[in-house]
Structure formats: C-alpha cells, structure tokens
Amino acid sequence: MPVGTAGTVKAVTQDVLEELGAEIILGNTYHLYLRPGHEAIRRMGGLHKFISWPRAMLTDSGGFQVFSLSALRKVTDEGVEFRSHLDGSSHFFTPEHSIDIQIALGADICMAFDECTEYPAERSRAEESLRLTMAWARRSLDHFRAHQHEVPWFNEFGGKSQSLFGIVQGGMYRDLRRESAERLVGMDFDGYAIGGLSVGEPPEMTQEIIAEVLPLLPADKPRYVMGVGYPDQIERYARMGVDMMDCVLPTRAARHGLLFTSEGRMNIKGARYAEDQNPPDTACNCPVCRRYSRAYLRHLMQAHEALSGTLNSIHNLAYYLGVMERVRKSLQPESGVSGVS
C-alpha cells in the first residue's frame, strides 16, 4: 500500500496511482485529524470523496504518529495526551476517539488504537505496553461496533460499513507476541496486523516475529504487517503468508534520489549517471522508465526540481507494486509454483 499521509501519496497524482495499479492506499489519521480535520472530511462525505480516490483506503489509528511526531504529555489507561507537531496545541486521543475519527474519515479499513512498543524495550515495559494495547483493542472494537453505522457513506452503499483490524504488539518477546495474537483473535476482528516492527531491530528479528505470529492469525482474514520494508523483504514476507504491507520507503527514498531497480538500489544523484541515457531500470516498463533517462532524472535532482520527486516516486511505486504482482502470480495454483500449497 502506497502511503498517502495527508491525503496524498506525496508528489503523485491519483490518476497516475490508478495507472500504476494501486488498489489501496493508506492515510494517516493523526495528520488528517490535525489538518484539515476529520469533521471537515466527514461533512464532505469522507476521505474517498475528499481526495477523489474511488479505490480502497486504510487509515491507521493515529497512535504511531502520536508517539513518534508529537510532543507527548502523558499516557494513561484512558488514552494519550499530546501536543500537535504543527502548532503545539493540546489534544487527547483515546481508543474511542481514534475510532470516531476513523469512522468520520470513512476509509475501508480502520485500525485499533495501539501503543507501538519501542525497540529495545525491557520485558516489563513490553508487558505493560501489551496490556495497554490489548485493553485499547477491546475498547476500539466495542466502540467501532456501536458506531460503525455512522460512516459518511453508510446509506450510499446500502448499509455497508468499514472493517476494523486489531494490532499484535509485544515487542521482540515471542511469548508476548503469541499472547497478543491469541487474545486479539479471540475478539474476532475483521483482519489482523502485526505492529511494532521495523522500529530499529535487526531484519532477522523482524522476520522471526512475523514467522512466530503469522500461524496464529486466521488465514482466511487479511494479515497485515505494518511499516515494512525493502523490496526483498516485502517479497519474503508475502511468501510467508503476509497479505498486506505499507511503507513510506518507495516514496521517501525517491525524494532523496534512491531508486529501486531490478539490478538493486541506484542513487540517481551519482555523477556516473550525468550522461547515461538508459532508463532508470532497463527491465522496467513503468511510465518513467518508458520515457525518461537516468541523465534526466539526475539533472532534475541536481536542479532541485519538483518533477524529480514525482518521477522518482512513480518509478519506485511501480517497482514495489511490480514485486507484489509477481509474488501474487507465482502464488496462484495455475502458475505451478507452490508458494502456499
């Protein structure tokens, strides 16, 4: 899932996202709550209409950004008091509030409010954090069930509603992760995410936790690993059985000149590309590789041109979506490759 933090996958138009075959994009509840505000978006019919995106969307719970971006005031069992990174204003998020906001935004998939356990974390800290996340998951689900009919498009789609996913936490402690997964599955969410990964731990540990948790989550519901990863990682996780992932990497790296290609990573700022008329990735058929050269993309970066971020992002998104498409095809029974059988 390309990440559209503030209601836009940075520097890329919705037209192009559709052309690239993006079926679902992510929006960040924290950002949209602060600006333009969830009530404004609700009044305009929800996020899909507001940003003109008819395909699927997912909103996170806001928790991750509260912990990573804002000036934190206080975490209690009730919720989190924080100051906006934009203007320093004071806000209070509870699980109920996060769900209310996400219902107002009206994405197809909402996420339970959780605390993302930092890395490294002592066992006692991970236990306490997990206790909080499980209590908040319960409250998120109860509040969602009581209010899900309030989604702006409820009547428009014949009483259809959103889905709510629970989030497995537990730090890097396998038994805590198992406990978290089992308790969430007992609550019966519409899908399950593994959160608190890619927070600084070594990649082998990320994979270990995914391998530990995945078999405990029902395979007939979506299984989502949050905030990962590099192309080789998302391919590996997908082959392990992960259905959904999101990551800012393709677009953020693009803005810094890092391209993902079939021959590995390419820093397009490099002087070696100054007169290189090959497409960024000779094996790629994306709108950027069909039309532009490495030399041109390098020039755009050197000249600090806005088009640089746009073209680099389009290629990286195409590359990521291409990785997932190949994995999907190889996992289909008729392909003869038995990734899941």
Next chain:
Amino acid sequence: MPVGTAGTVKAVTQDVLEELGAEIILGNTYHLYLRPGHEAIRRMGGLHKFISWPRAMLTDSGGFQVFSLSALRKVTDEGVEFRSHLDGSSHFFTPEHSIDIQIALGADICMAFDECTEYPAERSRAEESLRLTMAWARRSLDHFRAHQHEVPWFNEFGGKSQSLFGIVQGGMYRDLRRESAERLVGMDFDGYAIGGLSVGEPPEMTQEIIAEVLPLLPADKPRYVMGVGYPDQIERYARMGVDMMDCVLPTRAARHGLLFTSEGRMNIKGARYAEDQNPPDTACNCPVCRRYSRAYLRHLMQAHEALSGTLNSIHNLAYYLGVMERVRKSLQPESGVSGVS
C-alpha cells in the same frame, strides 16, 4: 508557451503537457548552460531527447537571465561578463557564444542575443542599449548562418535546421522601437520577437508598444511577444496579431496558490474554500477540474504538499492553453468572427 526553465515545466510531467495540448515549450539557455551544461546536452542528442519532448521547443538567448539573475561584472560591445547565481563562477557570454549554446541545445527556435532594456530608462540609455542589441542581432544571425548545420539532429532530420528570431528592443520609446523593428526586418530573421516588455511598465504602455511595433513585422512570419502576461492580456495581444507568447505566470502563480478561472483569479488558500467541493473552475474540463475539489487543493497548499504545485500548475496551464485555443478558433474565417479580416 509554458516555460520549462531548467528542462522541466515545473512540477508537471511531459505526459500531462502533451495531454493538455501544449505544442511548444520554452527552455532557458542560461539555466541549461549552467546545469547540466550545453555540451552534455549536445552529446545526448539535444534538449528534445534529453527531456523527452518530441514536440517543438524554443530557447531564449540567455541574456534576460544574465541581466536579472547573475552578478553582473561588465557589459562591453563584445559581450557580458557575469557570475553564476549557483556557485559564483565567472562566465562570458557573447552573441556567438549564445548561439553556439542554443545550437548545442537544439531547440526548434533560437533567439538572438539581446540586452533587455530596464524600465524606466532614460532615452540616452535606451538608445545605447538598442545600438548594442542591433549589433548583437547582426552577429547572432551571422554566427547562426555559419553554424546552424551543427545542431545535434541535423542529419537525423534530413538537413533541417533551427529557426532564429530577432528581438525588438528600444525601451518605451516608440521611435526607437520602430527603428529596431525596421533594422531587424532588414536582416531577414525567421521570426521576430518584441522583448523588453512586462518589465514594470503600466499595461497600457505594453499594449501601446505592441501596437506600434506589430505592423512593422512581416505577418507571414511568427510574431512573438516575450514574457507576457495575464489571461486577458494574452487574449488581447493575440487578437492584435501576436502569434506567440511565453510566461512563467501560470506555473509560478500556481505554486503560490493563485488559480486563473473563468470567473477570475482565485486564491485557493482562502479559508472560504475549506469545504468547497466544487472544482476549481466550474466551466473547466481539465484533468484537475474533472477530478479534484477546491477544498482538496486548499488542503494540499495548507499541508505544503508537492501535489499542490502540480495540480495548480496543470489547471493554470490548461486555462492558458484554453484561452489561446478559443482565440485561434475565433480567428478562423469559417467561425464568422473577423478578428483578422
């Protein structure tokens, strides 16, 4: 002509420019000379190939930016010594050098090297400046004729070459403007531009100078007014007989949130648009107005999102190109409107 300063119409892809119907774009010789350098572009086959733009292009002479952007060292009859605004490095431009660079860039249309007379200017200053520009026009033309076969794509297109336009100067003095026009026409350029306008003078004066000069320029060759203007102005000038214009206004204004619409100028940052779900221009059928709301465009500006510059620019370019399309249609004899008869 949309302006593509450094080989990119800022924030807009070439795909979209084609979709909007842009038939010709402008590149700035000064910028491309400094970065990535005209020799690099020559080695890559010229500007069209470098930026992947198969339609027409025009390069200016570099003179305007030398006078407006760089730290000027000295102007002599021979040429202009200046320091780069990028790194302070020293450079010397002569008419011959400007033409050499423009041949290396290989745009369809080159411009003679001129001095853009500032406003206001004393008569003696305007006379001296005109003398310089006329001498430089002669040298530009002679050098162009001797070297035009050196354009990178000369053989590829069966010995076709570029066109060279002369530039009328003379400040706001009508007789100097007339003298300039007559002398240039005597040199027999492929087309003629009126420069030194939109440099701070009142709009009535701009129009007066255009009206004075235009009848002196051959109507069977392109007549180009440089660096104008607002939509009502370009429409008026086109109806007076001007064939070509360029302006950064549609794209520069776009990046500051100023949209041109059928109902006038719109500052999309305005709070009044916060929940306005109308398209930017209700009478416009551009890709932006077909898909996005004022509220969304306002949000993108508020959030400092790159997509803001892109979408605003696309709309403004569509609006400008639409103005010119309507003028062209109304000037065709079969339309019954006798703008030129």
